[in-house]
Structures are given as structure tokens and as C-alpha cells.
Amino acid sequence: MADTKRNNAAGKVATPKPAGAPAASPMLDTLEALGKAIGARIKLTTAAPHSQTYEGTLFTACPMLNVVAINTRSPTSGSGADVSAQPGDYHIIPVSRVQSFQIIALAGGAESSDSSIASSQPAIGTVDVKRLRHREEERVRKLKDEEKNMGKGVTKEAQAIFDSFKRINMPIRWHNQEMIVHEAVIIAPPYRSEDCKGAKDKQExxxxxxKVLEGEKRKLKEREERERKTATPTGPRKGG
Structure with missing residues (x-):
């Protein structure tokens, strides 16, 4: 009888519960609280180091992706306007980046009330497709310009010279490893003033x-010397 009890006890493994273990993570608590405020107008602040404050309508709080979407576009008419008919400017924010949020007004323009948060309904705004398409086209154009302005197989100094011409708004482009300025002057490697060529009727x-090339090369050289001096460590001063 005693042996049987000892054998039964030996087959059980005690599983201690960790003391003070939280019931849920802070991120889940934040997501749950935001989920109850969908449709409300809120002010949300993200955590450091890139802290930023957004104010707008909380569009959604997604428990699967752990993100929230906030529409910061203000209604184009009075407070009584149908929010669902207004265009949107949406920002997707990870819940882990949310430092704090404050409910300013519930859906429909009512003032914040803890008792009615759970019953607030989402105000779904229309997406401004035209504006999004414009932003997409601008981004694509910028990327193409950046790609076009990057020399292929050129030195760091050559790219710096090219960029300096762009900064002073002189028309310049790459043709293989040569720079074409004003569609009239060719600057060939290694990009000295004597490497500049132009037609007889383009001497001016x-x-x-x-002159611009010589000035920019001089500036680059002076900048390199300053950076070299700054990077050179100095020994400890004698005499305290």
C-alpha cells in the first residue's frame, strides 16, 4: 500500500507558477484598449527615439498584424459632415511603437466618455486614390532621377563633382563615365579642367x-583636408 502511494507520487511533476507573472503583455493591453476606441478621434504618440504625435480618426486596430491605422485627414466641412464620405490620409503604426494615446472625441463628434468607448462605431473614410497615385508617381520619378544621376564605375570624387554641378543647377548628365554639361561640354576622366572638351562655337x-570645375575641385580638396584634420587624434596635453 505504501509502495503504491510512493510510485504514484513519483509519477507526478510539480509545475510551479511564476510569481507576479502579468496576465497579458502591455502591447496586448494597448491593442485591446485601442480596439475599443475604433472610430474615435484620438491623439497618439509613438515611442522614442523617433517620437511623433498623430491626431485623427482611429480607423482600425488589427490584432493579427499588431498595427493600428489612423486617418489624420481633417473633414473638409463642418463637424456634422459624413466622415465616411471624406478622403483619408492614413498612417500605419505598429502597436509596439505606441507610447500613449488620448481619446479626444468619439464617433459622431461626442466628447470622450469611458462608458461609451466600447459602443463607438468606426467612421470609414474614402481613400483619396488620386492623391495616392500622385505620391506614387512622385516617388517613382525621384527614384529614377537618383538612378540616372549615379555614375557607373566612377570614383567617389567624380560623383562628388557631378553632384556639385547639380547643386548649382548646371545641366549635367552622365554618358558612360563622361559628364555632359549644357549638352555642349564633355568632361572626361580624370575630370580635370584640361579634360574638358567643347566645339569651337561653344568656347564661352x-x-x-x-572655371566651375576648378572651383568645385578646390572646395572638395579643402573639405577633405578639414575632415582629415578632424579625424586625426591629438595626444594628451602635457603639464595637465
């Missing part, structure tokens, strides 16, 4: 390009 433009 050629001289101007040479």
Missing part, C-alpha cells in the same frame, strides 16, 4: 565649365 560655355 567651355571656359565657364572649366
Amino acid at each position: 560655355v567651355l571656359n565657364r565649365v572649366k
Whole structure:
């Protein structure tokens, strides 16, 4: 009888519960609280180091992706306007980045009330497709310009010279490893003033390009010298 009890006890493994274990993570608590405020107008602040505050209508709080979407576009008419008919400017924010949020007004313009948060309904705004398409086209154009302005197989100094011409708004483009300025002057490697070539009827433009090139190369050299001096460590001063 005693042996049987000892054998039964030996087959059981005690599983201690960790002391003070939280019932849910802070992120889940934040997501649950935001889920009850869908449709409300809120002010949400993200955590450091890139802290930012958003104010707008809480569109959704997704428990699967752990993100919230907030529409910061203000209604184009009075407070009584149908929010669902208004265009949107949406921001997707990970819940882990949410530092704090404050409910300003519930759906329909009512003031914040803890008792009615759970009953608030989402105000779904229409997406401004035209504006999104414009932003997409602008981004694509910018990426194409950046790609076009990057020299292929050129030195860091050559790219710096090219960028300096762009900064002072002189028309310049790459043709293989040569720079074409004003569609009239060719700057060939290694990009010195004597490497500039132009037609006989473009001597004035050629001289101007040479002068700019010499000035920019001088500035680059001075900048490199300053950076080298700054990077050179100095020994400890003697005498305290």
C-alpha cells in the first residue's frame, strides 16, 4: 500500500507558477484598449527615439498584424459632415511603437466618455486614390532621377563633382563615365579642367565649365583636408 502511494507520487511533476507573472503583455493591453476606441478621434504618440504625435480618426486596430491605422485627414466641412464620405490620409503604426494615446472625441463628434468607448462605431473614410497615385508617381520619378544621376564605375570624387554641378543647377548628365554639361561640354576622366572638351562655337560655355570645375575641385580638396584634420587624434596635453 505504501509502495503504491510512493510510485504514484513519483509519477507526478510539480509545475510551479511564476510569481507576479502579468496576465497579458502591455502591447496586448494597448491593442485591446485601442480596439475599443475604433472610430474615435484620438491623439497618439509613438515611442522614442523617433517620437511623433498623430491626431485623427482611429480607423482600425488589427490584432493579427499588431498595427493600428489612423486617418489624420481633417473633414473638409463642418463637424456634422459624413466622415465616411471624406478622403483619408492614413498612417500605419505598429502597436509596439505606441507610447500613449488620448481619446479626444468619439464617433459622431461626442466628447470622450469611458462608458461609451466600447459602443463607438468606426467612421470609414474614402481613400483619396488620386492623391495616392500622385505620391506614387512622385516617388517613382525621384527614384529614377537618383538612378540616372549615379555614375557607373566612377570614383567617389567624380560623383562628388557631378553632384556639385547639380547643386548649382548646371545641366549635367552622365554618358558612360563622361559628364555632359549644357549638352555642349564633355568632361572626361580624370575630370580635370584640361579634360574638358567643347566645339569651337561653344568656347564661352567651355571656359565657364572649366572655371566651375576648378572651383568645385578646390572646395572638395579643402573639405577633405578639414575632415582629415578632424579625424586625426591629438595626444594628451602635457603639464595637465
